[in-house]
Amino acid sequence: MPSYTAPLKDQQFLLHEVLKVSDAGIPGYDELDRDFTGAVLEEAGKIASEVLQPLNPVGDRQGCTLENGVVRTPDGFKAAYDQLREGGWMGLDADPDYGGQGMPFLLSSAVGEMFVSANMALNMYQGLTHGAYSAIHTHGSDEQKAMYLPNMVEGRWSGTMNLTEPHCGTDLGLIRTKAEPQDDGSYSITGSKIWISAGEHDLSENIIHLVLAKAPGGGEGTKGISLFIVPKFMVNDDGSLGERNAVSCGGLEEKMGIHGNATCVMNYDGAKGFLVGELHKGMRAMFTMMNEARLGVGVQGLAQGSVAYQNALGFARDRLQGRDVTGVKNPDGPADPIIVHPDVRRGLMDQKSFVEGGRAFMYWGAMLIDQAHRAEDADAEALISLLTPVIKGFLTDKGFETTVLAQQTLGGSGFTREWGIEQFVRDARITMIYEGTNGIQSLDLVGRKLAQNGGKTVMAFFDMVKTFIKENEDDADLKDGFLDPLKAASKDLQAAGMFFMQNGMKNPNAALAGSYDFMLLFGHVCLGLMWARMAKAARAALDAETSDAAFYESKLATGRYYMARQLPATATHLARIQSGADPVMALDASGF
Numbered sequence: 001m002p003s004y005t006a007p008l009k010d011q012q013f014l015l016h017e018v019l020k021v022s023d024a025g026i027p028g029y030d031e032l033d034r035d036f037t038g039a040v041l042e043e044a045g046k047i048a049s050e051v052l053q054p055l056n057p058v059g060d061r062q063g064c065t066l067e068n069g070v071v072r073t074p075d076g077f078k079a080a081y082d083q084l085r086e087g088g089w090m091g092l093d094a095d096p097d098y099g100g101q102g103m104p105f106l107l108s109s110a111v112g113e114m115f116v117s118a119n120m121a122l123n124m125y126q127g128l129t130h131g132a133y134s135a136i137h138t139h140g141s142d143e144q145k146a147m148y149l150p151n152m153v154e155g156r157w158s159g160t161m162n163l164t165e166p167h168c169g170t171d172l173g174l175i176r177t178k179a180e181p182q183d184d185g186s187y188s189i190t191g192s193k194i195w196i197s198a199g200e201h202d203l204s205e206n207i208i209h210l211v212l213a214k215a216p217g218g219g220e221g222t223k224g225i226s227l228f229i230v231p232k233f234m235v236n237d238d239g240s241l242g243e244r245n246a247v248s249c250g251g252l253e254e255k256m257g258i259h260g261n262a263t264c265v266m267n268y269d270g271a272k273g274f275l276v277g278e279l280h281k282g283m284r285a286m287f288t289m290m291n292e293a294r295l296g297v298g299v300q301g302l303a304q305g306s307v308a309y310q311n312a313l314g315f316a317r318d319r320l321q322g323r324d325v326t327g328v329k330n331p332d333g334p335a336d337p338i339i340v341h342p343d344v345r346r347g348l349m350d351q352k353s354f355v356e357g358g359r360a361f362m363y364w365g366a367m368l369i370d371q372a373h374r375a376e377d378a379d380a381e382a383l384i385s386l387l388t389p390v391i392k393g394f395l396t397d398k399g400f401e402t403t404v405l406a407q408q409t410l411g412g413s414g415f416t417r418e419w420g421i422e423q424f425v426r427d428a429r430i431t432m433i434y435e436g437t438n439g440i441q442s443l444d445l446v447g448r449k450l451a452q453n454g455g456k457t458v459m460a461f462f463d464m465v466k467t468f469i470k471e472n473e474d475d476a477d478l479k480d481g482f483l484d485p486l487k488a489a490s491k492d493l494q495a496a497g498m499f500f501m502q503n504g505m506k507n508p509n510a511a512l513a514g515s516y517d518f519m520l521l522f523g524h525v526c527l528g529l530m531w532a533r534m535a536k537a538a539r540a541a542l543d544a545e546t547s548d549a550a551f552y553e554s555k556l557a558t559g560r561y562y563m564a565r566q567l568p569a570t571a572t573h574l575a576r577i578q579s580g581a582d583p584v585m586a587l588d589a590s591g592f
Contacts, residue, residue: 001057001418001419001420002053002056002057002307002311002419002420002421002423002424003049003053003310003311003314004048004049004053004114004117004118004307004310005045005049005310006041006042006044006045006046006048006049006114007114007306007359008038008041008042008045009551010356010359011037011041011110011359012034012037012038012041013534013537013551013555014359014360014363014534015032015037015106015110015363016034016037017537017540017541018360018530018533018534018537019106019363019364019367021037021106021367024367024371025375026104026367026370026371026374026375027374027375028102028103028104028370028374029104029370032104032106032107037107037110040103040107040111041110041111041114044089044110044111044114044115045114047083047084047087047089047115048114048115048117048118048119049118051080051083052080052115052118052119052122052123053118053119054076055074055076055077055080055119055122055260056118056119056120056121056122056260056420056423057420057423058074058075058076058260059073059074059077059119059121059122059259059260059261060121060257060259060260060423060427061074061259062074062075062259062260063259063260064201064252064259064260064261064262065252066200066249066251066252069200069248069249070200070202071200071201071202071249071252071262071264072202073201073202073203073260073262074259074260077122077203077260078202078203080119080122081122081125081126081155081203081204084115084126084155085154085155085156088101089111089115089126090126090129090130090153090154090155091153091154091155092107092108092111093105093107093108094130094133094149094153095137095149095153098137098145098149098150098153099149099150099153099154100153104366104370104374105366105369105370105373106363106366106367106369106370108366109299109362109363109366110363110366112127112296112299113299113302113303113306113359113362114303116299116300116303116304117303117304117306117307118307119260120258120261120300120303120304120427121258121259121260121261121427122260122261124197124198124258124261125158125198125201125203125204125261126155126158127293127296128158128159128160128161128197128198129152129155129157129158129159129198129204130159130292130296131159131161131289131292131293131296132152132159132160132161132208132210132289133149133152133153133159134288134289134292135161135210135227135276135285135286135288135289136148136149136152136208136210136229136276137149138285138288139227139276139277139284139285139288140229140276140277144229144274144276147235147239148208148229148231148235151205151206151239152208155204156204156205156206157204157205157206157207157208158198158201158203158204158206158207158208159207159208159209159210160196160197160198160199160207160208160209160210160266161196161210161286161289161290161293162193162196162199162209162210162211162212162230162266163175163193163212163286163290164193164194164195164196165177165191165192165193165194166192166194175191175212175213175214175225176191176214177189177190177191177192177193177211177212177213177214177268178190178191178213178214178215179213179214179215179226179228179273180215180216181215181216182272185274186272186273186274187213187215187228187272187273187274187275188270188271188272188273189211189213189228189230189247189268189270189271189272189273190268190269190270190271191213191268192250192265192266192267192268193211193265193266193268194253194265194266195253195263195434196209196263196264196265196266197261197262197263197264197434198261198262198264199249199262199263199264199265199266200232200248200249200262200264200266201262205233205241206231206232206233206235206241207231207232208229208230208231208232209229209230209231209232209247209266210227210228210229210230210276210286210289211227211228211229211230211268211273212225212226212227212228212282212283212286213225213226213228213273213282214226215275215279215280217280218279218280219280222283223280224280225280225282225283225286226275226276226278226279226280226281226282227275227276227277227282227285227286228273228274228275228276228282229273229274229276230245230247230268230271230272230273230274231245232244232245232247233245234272245271245272246268246269246270246271246272247266247267247268247269247271248266248267248269249262249264249265249266249267250264250265250266250267251264251265252264252265253265255430256426256429256430257423257425257426257427257428257429257430258427258430290435290436291385291388293435294388294389294391294392294435294436294441295365295366295369295388295391295392296435297392297396297431297434297435298362298365298391298392298394298395298396298431299362299395300396300399300428300431301395301396301397301398301399301400301428301431301432302355302358302359302362302395302399303399304399304400304402304403304424304427304428304431305351305354305355305358305398305399305400305401305402305403305406305428306355306359307424308351308402308403308405308406308407308421308424308425308428309348309351309352309355309402309406311406311419311420311421311424312347312348312351312405312406312407312409312410312414312421313339313348313351313352315409315410315413315419316337316338316339316344316348316409317337317339318337319337319338319410320333320334320335320336320337320338321335321336321338322335322336322338322341323335323336324336324340324341338409344409346565347405347408347409348409349558349561349565350402350405350565350566351402351405351406351409352558353531353558353559353561353562353565353566354398354399354401354402354527354562354566355402356534356555356558357527357530357531357534357559357562358395358398358399358527360527360530360531360533360534361391361395361523361526361527361530362391362395364530365384365387365388365391368380368383368384368387369384372384379457379460382452382453382456382457382460383457383460383461385449385452385457386445386449386450386452386457386458386461387526388449389441389442389444389445389449389519390441390445390519390522390523390526392435392436392438392441393438393441393442393445393519393520393523394519394520394522394523394524394526394527395523396428396431396432396438397432397438397520397523398523399428399431400425400428400429400431400432403421403424403425403428404425406421406424407421407422407424407425438516438519439515439516441519442515442516442518442519443512443515445515445518445519445522446500446504446511446512446514446515446518446519447511447512447515450497450500458497462490462493462494464529465486465487465490465525465529466490468529468532468533469483469486469487469532472532472536475536475539477539478532478535478536478539481535481556481559481560481563481564482528482531482532482535482559482560482563483532485528485563485564485567485568486525486528486529486532486563486567488567488570488571489521489524489525489528489567489568489570490525490528492521492525492570492571492573492574493521493522493525493570495574495578496514496517496518496521496573496574496577496578497518499514499577499578500514500518500577503580507580507581509581509584509585510580510581512581513580513581513584513585514576514577514578514579514580517573517574517576517577518573518577520569520573521569521570521573521574521577524566524567524569524570524573525570527562527566527567528562528563528567531559531562531563532559532563534555534559535555535556535559535560537555538552538553538555538556538559539552539556
């Protein structure tokens with residue numbers, strides 16, 4: 001059976017030695033000393049390993065069931081959900097005015113990573129609620145906030161986001177769900193939505209659906225879309241629950257993974273809904289949820305890779321097979337552990353270098369969000385907007401790849417349910433698809449984000465990399481193993497951007513055909529920057545004669561591996577980008 005151990009030492013290293021949160025100058029970060037973050041993360045880690053993780057295979061085997069319109073979650077899910085709710089974990093970074101603890105998004109993200117590694121399907125229920133909370137908190141009226149947010153922050157009520165319909169996915173301008181205005185100021189919502197995560201379940205007393213629909217007078221396409229609150233149970237003026245609304249679950253999807261999360265067909269049959277924000281401006285409000293969800297999905301990809309790597313490593317240390325070609329390492333046993341073999345070691349190093357580099361990237365992104373929101377930093381807001389499709393796309397692509405590598409480490413055992421790795425593979429696969437497929441993320445990156453602010457934001461990123469290299473180039477060890485590879489990779493990224501500028505206008509396909517490679521190239525550069533920053537912190541600890549030299553030596557060795565074996569992929573991605581659209585578009589559609 002699989003297990004999970006919280007990466008507490010690595011988390012503390014990132015928070016206090018790489019990101020140096022206490023000195024960041026972001027409001028609220030002065031409270032994030034080692035003792036405080038250690039206490040929060042340790043407690044969250046215990047819940048993850050002792051409460052959530054044992055239920056992960058249970059949820060996978062049992063799945064959810066639909067009986068007479070009622071969805072039942074797997075055994076133990078309700079008790080675990082209640083424990084998270086009672087412990088205040090669902091409102092960790094939520095507004096204190098509505099019962100939240102007001103902690104930084106960075107700390108909430110670190111906790112979220114552990115919860116997702118332990119049980120992705122169960123954590124999705126509160127994850128969807130947080131997204132709905134954020135949309136109402138940002139765009140709702142004072143009355144709506146007072147009515148819905150306290151119970152959502154507590155977890156007594158949950159939330160969803162309803163976008164997709166049977167005939168349309170990414171192209172939301174095609175939605176058919178209608179919103180007819182009523183005399184009392186509400187709207188009558190009619191239509192069907194599919195693939196609605198946590199759409200119906202038995203974990204919370206009420207479910208607050210946020211639904212995209214078209215009201216009269218909005219015109220065609222996305223410009224006519226509005227966002228509506230549609231509660232499962234109506235809420236009375238005194239806050240008590242009233243009658244059941246005309247919204248129901250019409251079916252559950254049978255999925256490849258995340259079986260413990262209810263993925264529903266939702267039918268709205270004249271359900272009462274309430275406008276959120278401005279009429280016909282629903283996409284703006286929905287994107288508050290979608291952007292948060294895309295960052296959360298990036299965490300999911302990383303988290304599944306992390307737990308898969310942990311279990312692969314444990315197997316590789318224990319599994320005896322063959323002898324080390326350089327000499328016997330386990331003379332008292334019939335064979336050596338497979339971790340001694342170079343190809344097994346290669347797979348483990350691929351996993352380890354991604355997980356630790358990806359964790360640093362994800363934490364940095366969360367810190368940028370705090371900087372943007374808490375310090376009202378427009379530059380940080382622009383940078384995280386640029387990086388969001390990279391965080392989502394790169395971390396989920398490589399996270400899934402990492403689960404497959406972990407499965408490969410186990411050989412035939414990885415293909416069996418008993419060892420649990422195959423669940424991580426199946427669960428991780430959806431992260432590359434939902435909240436905008438990774439192809440859509442790459443189009444967003446190249447088609448929209450590169451040009452934002454007249455290209456100033458991406459140039460600021462390049463300047464950040466250049467500045468870090470220049471400030472540290474006198475350190476010979478850092479220069480050879482980290483800075484020189486980072487410089488080469490950054491030049492590849494700049495060359496790719498230049499290719500788009502020179503060719504994209506006259507031949508848009510030339511840019512679009514290379515967008516996916518650009519997203520991956522960008523992700524590698526970001527992880528290269530993270531590894532260079534981690535190497536600098538590790539060197540500082542060693543120079544200070546730390547008592548845990550092994551940890552920091554491991555960081556340096558893992559970072560050197562990434563820079564030598566993974567970062568050179570940027571050259572391949574650049575070559576593919578520079579080949580243009582011809583190889584991609586040469587074959588006529590009829591020739592496939």
